Amino acid sequence: MGIDWFPLWLSLRVAVISTAIALALGLWIAYLLANRTFRGKEAVDAAVTLPLVLPPTVLGYYLLVLIGRASPVGKAWETVFGSPLVFTWKAAVIAALLHSLPLLVKSARAALESVDRTYEKAARNLGASEWKLFWRVTLPLARRSIFAATALAFARSLGDFGVTLMVAGNIPGRTQTAAVAIYDAYESGNNTLALGLVLVISFAALAILTVANRVGAR
Amino acid sequence: MIQARLRKTFPPRPDSAGFSLDVEFQAGAGVTVLFGPSGSGKTLTLDSIAGFVRPEEGRILLDDQILFDGAARVHLAPQARNCGYVFQNYALFPHMTLRGNLMFAAERRPRLERHRRVNDLIERFRLQDFAGRRPHEVSGGQRQRCSIARALIGEPKLLLLDEPAQGLDAPLRAELYEILRQVRAEFKTPVLLITHDLEECFELGDEMLILREGKIVQSGTPKKILDQPASLEVARLLGRFNLIPAEIRALDPGRNTSRILIGEHELDGPYFPGHFKGDRVTVCVRPEQLKASGRNGRFGRNQIPAELNRAVEKPEGMRLEFAGGIKVDLSRADYERESGNRDWVIEFPADALRVL
Numbered sequence: 001m002g003i004d005w006f007p008l009w010l011s012l013r014v015a016v017i018s019t020a021i022a023l024a025l026g027l028w029i030a031y032l033l034a035n036r037t038f039r040g041k042e043a044v045d046a047a048v049t050l051p052l053v054l055p056p057t058v059l060g061y062y063l064l065v066l067i068g069r070a071s072p073v074g075k076a077w078e079t080v081f082g083s084p085l086v087f088t089w090k091a092a093v094i095a096a097l098l099h100s101l102p103l104l105v106k107s108a109r110a111a112l113e114s115v116d117r118t119y120e121k122a123a124r125n126l127g128a129s130e131w132k133l134f135w136r137v138t139l140p141l142a143r144r145s146i147f148a149a150t151a152l153a154f155a156r157s158l159g160d161f162g163v164t165l166m167v168a169g170n171i172p173g174r175t176q177t178a179a180v181a182i183y184d185a186y187e188s189g190n191n192t193l194a195l196g197l198v199l200v201i202s203f204a205a206l207a208i209l210t211v212a213n214r215v216g217a218r
Numbered sequence: 219m220i221q222a223r224l225r226k227t228f229p230p231r232p233d234s235a236g237f238s239l240d241v242e243f244q245a246g247a248g249v250t251v252l253f254g255p256s257g258s259g260k261t262l263t264l265d266s267i268a269g270f271v272r273p274e275e276g277r278i279l280l281d282d283q284i285l286f287d288g289a290a291r292v293h294l295a296p297q298a299r300n301c302g303y304v305f306q307n308y309a310l311f312p313h314m315t316l317r318g319n320l321m322f323a324a325e326r327r328p329r330l331e332r333h334r335r336v337n338d339l340i341e342r343f344r345l346q347d348f349a350g351r352r353p354h355e356v357s358g359g360q361r362q363r364c365s366i367a368r369a370l371i372g373e374p375k376l377l378l379l380d381e382p383a384q385g386l387d388a389p390l391r392a393e394l395y396e397i398l399r400q401v402r403a404e405f406k407t408p409v410l411l412i413t414h415d416l417e418e419c420f421e422l423g424d425e426m427l428i429l430r431e432g433k434i435v436q437s438g439t440p441k442k443i444l445d446q447p448a449s450l451e452v453a454r455l456l457g458r459f460n461l462i463p464a465e466i467r468a469l470d471p472g473r474n475t476s477r478i479l480i481g482e483h484e485l486d487g488p489y490f491p492g493h494f495k496g497d498r499v500t501v502c503v504r505p506e507q508l509k510a511s512g513r514n515g516r517f518g519r520n521q522i523p524a525e526l527n528r529a530v531e532k533p534e535g536m537r538l539e540f541a542g543g544i545k546v547d548l549s550r551a552d553y554e555r556e557s558g559n560r561d562w563v564i565e566f567p568a569d570a571l572r573v574l
Contacts, residue, residue, distance in 0.1 A: 119309055123322070127297045
């Protein structure tokens with residue numbers, strides 16, 4: 001019997017989707033943090049960063065409270081889509097997002113803030129709207145760091161374990177991601193499978209980080 | 219025509235002294251130079267006009283458009299002001315080609331016109347061969363021309379330049395002056411230019427405003443300002459004068475003469491309106507207005523003996539530095555003739571003397 005590729009495939013799908021969401025949401029939050037002054041700005045920054053330092057169990061607990069079947073969000077989801085949100089692969093996406101978003105917001109804010117403000121002055125002087133300025137000047141100038149941050153976020157969401165286990169569970173063939181499958185395989189004594197997955201995940205992460213460093217440092 | 223009256227205050231902080239800008243001026247066709255030391259408020263003035271900075275009070279009028287009015291709370295966005303701005307380091311977008319930079323600026327013009335306008339400026343600024351390259355792939359002169367072309371694409375009603383010659387070597391500087399003269403001739407756009415180089419004021423400036431600590435201390439044509447600095451501080455800023463302490467001994471308005479005492483020597487000068495006998499003043503005279511020669515026995519009228527400290531080679535000729543800090547410019551030939559002397563006299567032509 002060969003290796004069951006489903007956990008890897010699921011991890012990949014979860015990582016791609018959560019990174020895409022993190023990129024869109026993270027850029028927007030980073031833009032606001034970098035360009036606007038509003039009350040509680042640093043509090044927002046701290047709140048976004050919090051998942052990086054909290055234990056996975058704490059985050060998982062919060063998430064279950066927030067999107068569980070008894071919560072308003074969970075109920076709304078169930079009414080609209082006809083099935084619960086928790087213990088599906090979609091919950092795994094949310095779990096992964098919790099870690100990829102802070103990475104992106106932090107790096108993207110720093111990247112946007114490091115763009116020489118003279119270029120923004122020049123663009124405004126030439127009649128560019130704030131929208132055009134962001135998409136055509138600021139973002140292209142910050143693109144390397146943002147790409148590197150995206151790669152990092154992707155690598156991070158590829159391997160989430162704790163939160164995923166709590167909100168998505170460990171249902172083989174449905175919500176069992178690679179990280180969870182490794183734990184499962186190890187517990188059940190299937191060392192070959194555990195080692196295989198460990199190596200694949202390690203090499204994937206290593207490759208992604210190498211690319212990210214190359215692009216970011218250029 | 220730009221008319222500006224603006225005031226902006228930065229209160230003192232623990233880490234910086236306070237600063238307040240309080241200027242009023244107008245500038246029409248031609249080049250108006252803002253001259254002043256760093257920290258005098260030149261860039262702040264330019265940024266207020268361009269809309270990057272919001273003054274507290276005042277009014278900025280460009281032709282008949284109000285850009286800013288403190289009382290009426292009008293503060294147009296930079297995008298709505300139509301002032302071309304050439305930044306100190308050009309601020310060409312590094313990720314776009316030169317043509318891309320120009321197209322970016324042309325996008326607020328009607329679609330059909332854009333390419334024609336861009337091509338027209340590429341040609342006029344001799345950028346045809348480099349339009350496809352990025353800013354870091356072209357020379358400093360090409361970057362400079364491109365940034366000026368970019369600022370002119372939208373047919374601005376005013377062109378602002380922030381120290382465009384800063385850090386340029388001599389050939390590039392000459393090229394810049396030529397381009398700006400071309401702009402003045404072909405585009406009829408009033409130009410406001412920041413510099414702290416007096417040569418540049420003469421090279422380019424039709425009018426000149428001298429800023430010091432946020433205030434305009436003198437305005438006029440560069441020549442007039444150099445001939446008659448309004449105050450000691452202006453003379454110091456221009457840095458081209460001998461400033462010698464003196465005392466007025468006699469004044470005769472009828473015959474338009476005066477006697478002034480420098481050290482222990484009395485000199486003849488013109489009548490100085492607004493001064494009194496006994497006033498302690500500063501004689502303000504340029505090195506090239508003085509004459510120096512060897513002392514043969516007695517010294518004549520309006521000459522004072524002086525001890526030569528050193529002679530410095532300058533591109534234009536020789537500069538002699540005498541004890542007491544008096545500098546005299548001499549042609550090389552004159553210096554050759556006089557260089558055997560050990561004792562010198564400096565002659566102060568009566569009509570060149572100004573007092574402050």
